[in-house]
Amino acid sequence: MPYSHLETERLSLEEHLQKLKVDQLKPLARLLTDDPPPRKPELLGYLAKRLLDREKLRLLYESLPEIDKSAVQEAVHDEDNRLDLDRFEAKYGNRPGFGSMEAEYGKPAKPLAMDLFFPYSTELPGDLGKLLRSFVPEPREAEAAASDALPESLAVKAYVWENGQGTESEESIPLRVRETAREALHDVHAVLRLIDLGQVRVSEKTRRPGDASMKAVTSVLSGGEYYTAEDASQEDWSAAHDLKMKSFAWPLLLQAAKLVELSGSKLRLTPAGRKANQQSASIVLREIWTKWRDTTLFDEFSRISVIKGQQAKGRGLTPVAPRREAVADLTAELPIGRWLAMTEVFRFMKASPIAISITHDPWKLYIADPQYGSLGYEGYGAWEMLQGSYVRALFFEYMATLGMLDVAYVPPEASPVDMGGQWGTDDLACLSRYDGLQYVRVTGLGGWCLGVSESYEPEPVARELVFKVLPNLDVVAAQRRPAAADLLFLERFAERRSDSVWRLDRTRMLAALEQGLSTSELREFLVAKSSEPLPQTADVFLGEIETRTGALKDARLARRIECADAPTAHLIVSDRRLRNLCQLASERYVVFGIDDEAAVRRGLRELGYVLPGSRS
Secondary structure, eight states, rough: OOOOOOOOOSSHHHHHTEEEEEEEHHHHHHTOSSSSSSSSSHHHHHHHHTOOOHHHHHHHTTTTTHHHHHHHHHTTSTTTOOHHHHHHHHHHHSSSOOOOOOOBBTTTBBOOTTHHSSSSSSBHHHHHHHHHTTTTTOOOOOOOOOBBSSSEEEEEEEEEEEETTTEEEEEEEEOEEEHHHHHHHHHHHHHHHHHTTTTOOOOOTOBBBOHHHHHHHHHHSSOOOSSSSSGSSSSSTTTSOOOOOOHHHHHHHHHTTTSSSEETTTTEEOOOHHHHHSSSSHHHHHHHHHHHHHHSSOOHHHHHHHOOOOOOOOSSSOHHHHHHHHHHHTTSOOTTTEEHHHHHHHHHHHSSSSSOBBBBBBOOOEOOOOTTTGGGGGGGOOOOIIIHHHHHHIIIIIIIIEEEEEEEOOGGGGGGOOOTTTTOOTOSSSSSSSTTEEEEEEEHHHHHTTTSSSSOOOOOOOOOOSEETTTTTOOOOOOOOOHHHHHHHTTTEEEESSSSEEEEOOHHHHHHHHTTOOOHHHHHHHHHHSSSOOHHHHHHHHHHHHHHHHTSSSOOOOEEEEEESHHHHHHHHHHHTTHHHHHOOOOOSEEGGGGGHHHHHHHHHHOOOOOOOOOO
16 A cells, blocks of 8 residues: 655656555556566656556556455545545545555565555656546546435344343444424514514623523423433433533524624624514525534534543634534535435545545544543544534534434434544443434525525424314314424424313413414424324414404514693604604604604704704
8 A cells, every 4th residue: 555645746657656565666656567677767657658658557547346446546536646545435435445555564565556656645747647637537426315204213232241241232222303494483583573572681791691591591492402301311411411402592693694793792683684684584594504504603512521622722623614604505415305314424534635624733632631542543534523513503502403414313312423542431321412413404495595506495283193173172182292393393382181182272372472472382392193084173272363363463673752731742743754754652742763863953953953962
């Protein structure tokens, strides 16, 4: 096998061969002749003449095994004529057939045919590469194996020690599935409304939400968080102790998109945010993703707190925006609407020429101890712990939250993520909260946000028998236990009466409507999940609530001013310049829309009055 020497300049074949000794050149020449020349100058001349003969080179290439032909194709059509062995193995499942160019244990070098193409390094000689390019076809594109269906559970191996002996067992853990597009289409407006109510605070320094704000955000999410409190580890040092993702991501996503801004310690809507609340949710989500792709507000990798040294001075983590863009570009190449295992996603990404790089220097990153636990011992071979962890975080916490990826997952401590025997991981049940992500599926919304699809139409709710709605407004579970996301949504509107019975409740419904949900969403949900029309009593019940909630509408913000006496107030509201802008609020009070303040100020000035400065 050639030296893994990737810093060579674009040298000619003869210059590559010059770097070899006679006892290396002779075995190489014997691959072409039984009687190689004895001295180095003649050996160099013979090999160069033979290999730079186009017809003989073509015959040599045609004689290679298919895996070796693929390696030559990859190098020939690489802009630097280099063969990346790790990327090649990820793409083809094996490495090409290099021999040994070094004598070992007193045995002579034993090169193979591939060593004639790569005599000194994993870079093709410049003149040889140019000649090969005239007849070697381009390599095939990397592909990701996808499926239309998911397994019901994940098989996880466990090791139990008893009486000094280890035994291996296998446990089946049910997969949880979240179809995210419909949730995101609701959640984006719900969170914007919550912020407009002044319910979300973030740190002025980090811009991250606190626990109380994340609890408030979770309360308005149609499907809630991915995990429940019961899934979280009870050990506060564990990476699975805090499993909040969607409620953490939304305030950051909206800040990055400049739809909200910090006012004191609270977030408030910007003019763009107020406009977004009136726009189609899919358009808003696409705009948020576009802004997030380029933001430097936050690095998703920083949430993987088990990996230390991220703030090290010098050559630390790579810039986040190009790294995020690389993942987005690779995700855009995945098939839409089909499930992919994360192991397959990782293989596809490693096989792609688009590189994802987390750090300039892996020696600065470590687990538990900077000396013994340094990730530099594995170098860039620790792909899943570095690049893989970053991809999982971006997928699970941000792209799925925006409805771009459907996700199938297990609790992170039950995940079979391979930490490769890394020092310091023996006591870790998982590396991060994102380890539970096992499968992803690019949604139609995701394809549109990524620029793959030209348009997007929301998917209809799939009809299935989950609940039965009774005339007395009870909602009864059908043949199987409802999914956690379905229960979270239903219990926003209904009171649980038993393990399998809920009652539609007016008070709960009004509270849900105040938080941004709608009766039409509930109606559509119940019809889809029961596969039959609603009973007349339930239909009338929902219609009455819909009528009452529609009776009051949120008008634009207004300002109220107090006049010295009633005649002054009546003078203002009857003035020809102000009567269409101002209204009496009571005997001495006048109100007008904030947007009309400049016009009102001019009208009052012409009447001889001065409008006081506004108070925040």
